Amino acid sequence: MSDKRPFLIIGNSAAAVGTVAGIRKRDRDTPITLIAREAEHTYSRPLISYLLAGKVDEERMLYRGRDFYEKNGVDAVLGVEVTRIDAESRTVETDDGRTFPFGKLLIATGGAPVVPEDLPGTDARGVFTFTTWEDARRIKSHIETTDVKQAVVVGGGLIGLKAVEALVELGIRTTVVELADRILSATFDLTASEVALDFLKGKGVEVHCRTTVSEVRGHEGRLAGVLLRDGTELPCELLIFAIGVVPDTRLARGAGIACGRGIVTDDGMQTSIEGIYAAGDVVETRDLLTGARRPMPILPNAYRQGFIAGANMVGGKLTSRGGLSMNAVDLCGLPTISVGITSPEGEEYEILSSLDDESGSYRKLVLRDNRIVGAIFVGRIDRAGIFTGLIREKVDVSGFKELLLSQDFGLISLPNEYRKHVVSGMGIEV
Amino acid sequence: MKRIIAHEEHCIGCRLCEIHCLVQHSKSKKIVKAFRTERDRIVPGVKVEESGYVSFALQCRHCDEAPCIEACMTGAMHRDETTGAVLCDVDRCVGCWMCIMVCPVGAVARGADRQVVSKCDLCIGEDVPACVANCPNEAIVLEDEDE
Numbered sequence: 046m047s048d049k050r051p052f053l054i055i056g057n058s059a060a061a062v063g064t065v066a067g068i069r070k071r072d073r074d075t076p077i078t079l080i081a082r083e084a085e086h087t088y089s090r091p092l093i094s095y096l097l098a099g100k101v102d103e104e105r106m107l108y109r110g111r112d113f114y115e116k117n118g119v120d121a122v123l124g125v126e127v128t129r130i131d132a133e134s135r136t137v138e139t140d141d142g143r144t145f146p147f148g149k150l151l152i153a154t155g156g157a158p159v160v161p162e163d164l165p166g167t168d169a170r171g172v173f174t175f176t177t178w179e180d181a182r183r184i185k186s187h188i189e190t191t192d193v194k195q196a197v198v199v200g201g202g203l204i205g206l207k208a209v210e211a212l213v214e215l216g217i218r219t220t221v222v223e224l225a226d227r228i229l230s231a232t233f234d235l236t237a238s239e240v241a242l243d244f245l246k247g248k249g250v251e252v253h254c255r256t257t258v259s260e261v262r263g264h265e266g267r268l269a270g271v272l273l274r275d276g277t278e279l280p281c282e283l284l285i286f287a288i289g290v291v292p293d294t295r296l297a298r299g300a301g302i303a304c305g306r307g308i309v310t311d312d313g314m315q316t317s318i319e320g321i322y323a324a325g326d327v328v329e330t331r332d333l334l335t336g337a338r339r340p341m342p343i344l345p346n347a348y349r350q351g352f353i354a355g356a357n358m359v360g361g362k363l364t365s366r367g368g369l370s371m372n373a374v375d376l377c378g379l380p381t382i383s384v385g386i387t388s389p390e391g392e393e394y395e396i397l398s399s400l401d402d403e404s405g406s407y408r409k410l411v412l413r414d415n416r417i418v419g420a421i422f423v424g425r426i427d428r429a430g431i432f433t434g435l436i437r438e439k440v441d442v443s444g445f446k447e448l449l450l451s452q453d454f455g456l457i458s459l460p461n462e463y464r465k466h467v468v469s470g471m472g473i474e475v
Numbered sequence: 476m477k478r479i480i481a482h483e484e485h486c487i488g489c490r491l492c493e494i495h496c497l498v499q500h501s502k503s504k505k506i507v508k509a510f511r512t513e514r515d516r517i518v519p520g521v522k523v524e525e526s527g528y529v530s531f532a533l534q535c536r537h538c539d540e541a542p543c544i545e546a547c548m549t550g551a552m553h554r555d556e557t558t559g560a561v562l563c564d565v566d567r568c569v570g571c572w573m574c575i576m577v578c579p580v581g582a583v584a585r586g587a588d589r590q591v592v593s594k595c596d597l598c599i600g601e602d603v604p605a606c607v608a609n610c611p612n613e614a615i616v617l618e619d620e621d622e
Contacts, residue, residue, distance in 0.1 A: 373575065427585065
């Protein structure tokens, strides 16, 4: 063991695990302390909907094996919340009264679910958010102890729709309420939304777009239903708010670390204070395509940023090329993938698309200056990653544009040089 | 680690690699039986692409910094510690298709049941993967990087 001050990680999800991997790739010795509010072993957050549906058991929730901490020399302090970061003395304080020193620090406090503050009635029994293992347990227990016939999910984004999938699996009649004109509005266009909605309606899901909940109604402290802005009343015994997550920057702000909507970092994931890094849903990510900085709460992004931060904490010189907004979502058996800029406005964009009503499959590619900047796949998603690669590498597609929508499109359609680069498997970055 | 290298100038597009991959991953391990009865249940990990006079066989590159491992939300996609191969633990895969979204080679596919992914495993337990062993023209060969 080295007598160096340990690396300290706040958080225990993808960004934290990525950081451990980044550190341990070069440094097997320096101790790592990991502190997390949740008591569980590192687990897969997106799996909570599968747990609720009963498709995975508690053991399969784990994101890494039971021996992960031991194998990586990590002292995991779980079920303990960091209450303060002292950047001056290089220590953190926890809610059980302890103080932990650090040499370098990684903040991966993630995002916190949003509940509309000014909405009356949200304290009724039966109202939940859905981002943690504990949320899944509480919803499961609510369903087991209350006769839940109907559920309402507010928010037709990724978390909301995965909640819907789980509830449908459990045989609960479910209604989605979405403020935008379409579901998955961050990554879907209207057509993709309609294809998916047709499919979901076939599974008995009701969807109300362009509206939201204006009142939560209860009876004797227990949820009874919701009133929508358009006047629709929906009785329900279970209500899940899935209208998004915001970066949980409280600790960082308290320590005087520069924050916008999320923690601000450089391309090496270091914050405004030297030796303190941040990664995952808590940071502002530079968009690879637009250059804009904004929270981009997706798992591959979190892991990659964590890995980069970890490598740099041990003296590496990795830099992020920026995040690419993307989603892979299977909705009740309908596979979908969307990447990059998918619903652009402006004359500089060229759209290629094909819709097959019969099979319910849709493919759309968005081009700018003969480079693909966005893609949507619904129904048929096979080999979609080739397009993600073309987007990421900003490959000029003018030489094979007419092949892009072909179902046989493959590596063989690509220019030789790019194909060789991809096929080598070297230097490929997420 | 060992890697499979494709030589497209030698590939004659016979697709024997696809068939031998299927046989290797079948229950019966017998070519005729596997082809007749298990073809719909197994998605070969190697795929021949063909256009005009050009063809090549391609399977997972087992990348050094594998995008699929980093993007996997369950931890199912992992690197085998002894061989270095990128493998998917199908018991932990839930079919979210993140790996399909990020694989620039397009080498991860939905399995035949559409529930979990299917990909090249470099033929666990074999010295030489079935596709390489059965290629009649050395269009896919095994090279050991460490040597």
